[in-house]
Structure formats: structure tokens, C-alpha cells
Amino acid sequence: MSHRALSELHIIPPKQMTNGAHYRDNILAKTCSDATNRTANTGSILERSMLADMSDLLFMQDGAPHHTSNLKQRWCVEHFPRFWKKVEWPGNSPHLNPIENLWSILKDRVGQMANATKLEDLILQVKSAWTDIDPDIL
Incomplete structure (x- = not known):
């Protein structure tokens, strides 16, 4: 996420293990790279x-194990000129972790929808709520 836009929401299926290699190959290399290479100034x-100027991009993540694997750390150093490595991450600062606020908003919006009885319906609701987030919230 940035103050202007969101990446696609990547939902990890139940019981699927997520390690550094899976995270790097299926989330970073696809979803994050696609998002950071977009150039449109308008649209959804x-x-x-x-960002208006991608040289301003600072890529950072929390300390989840699949974020901090050596494989993933090396990939990020190679692909994001300004990347906060795991040793630089400042911990639980809410000012540096705006995605936590966005997760709360997403949870509230999905909670206002009809109760999903199947996993597939819940996934559709979550994706719908994600794409409907107003850019002013970011």
C-alpha cells in the first residue's frame, strides 16, 4: 500500500505453508512488482x-518469518533501492505500520456484509471490500 494506491490482495489458501521462497516468488515477484511498476495517475x-515519483518508494515489512528470511531479504535488496532490512525495522510503531489500520477497516467492512457460509464467498467479500477502499483513507 501507499498513500495513493493498493496492490492486489493476495489471499493465501488455508493449510498452505508460506515460507520465504513462496513469499518471494508468489507475492513479492508478482503482486508487489506489478504494483510498484504501475504508471497510471488515475483509475481505480x-x-x-x-507514488507520483517511484524514487520515493521505501519498501518495508514487519518481522513475520516469511518477511525476514534471508532469501526474501536478498530479493528485496536487489529489487527495491530503498528497503528496510529486518535489522532496521522499528517494531510496533503505529506511525510506521499503516497497514494495521487498513486491516481494521477491511475487517469492519467485511463484518457489515452478509455472513459468508462458504470460504469462497468470504474471499469474494474480502476482495470486494479491498477494491472499494476509498483512496482518501490511505
Whole structure:
């Protein structure tokens, strides 16, 4: 996410293990790279560029194990000129972790929808709520 746009939401299926290699190959190399390479200044929250000037991009993640694997760390250093490595991450600062606020908003919006009785329906609701987030919230 950025203050202008969101990446596609990647939902990991139940019981699927996520290690550094899976995260790097299926999330970073696809979803994040696609999002950071967008150039549109208008369009939906999933179409427009993440930043007006991509040289301002600072890529950072929390300390989840699949975020901090050596494989993933090396990939990020190679692909994001300004990347906060795991030793630089400042921990639980809410000002540096805006995605946590976005997760709360997403949870509230899905909670206002009809109760999903199947996993597939819940996934559709989550994706719908994600794409409907107003850019002003970011």
C-alpha cells in the first residue's frame, strides 16, 4: 500500500505453508512488482501508480518469518533501492505500520456484509471490500 494506491490482495489458501521462497516468488515477484511498476495517475485504487515519483518508494515489512528470511531479504535488496532490512525495522510503531489500520477497516467492512457460509464467498467479500477502499483513507 501507499498513500495513493493498493496492490492486489493476495489471499493465501488455508493449510498452505508460506515460507520465504513462496513469499518471494508468489507475492513479492508478482503482486508487489506489478504494483510498484504501475504508471497510471488515475483509475481505480488497484490501477493507479503507488507514488507520483517511484524514487520515493521505501519498501518495508514487519518481522513475520516469511518477511525476514534471508532469501526474501536478498530479493528485496536487489529489487527495491530503498528497503528496510529486518535489522532496521522499528517494531510496533503505529506511525510506521499503516497497514494495521487498513486491516481494521477491511475487517469492519467485511463484518457489515452478509455472513459468508462458504470460504469462497468470504474471499469474494474480502476482495470486494479491498477494491472499494476509498483512496482518501490511505
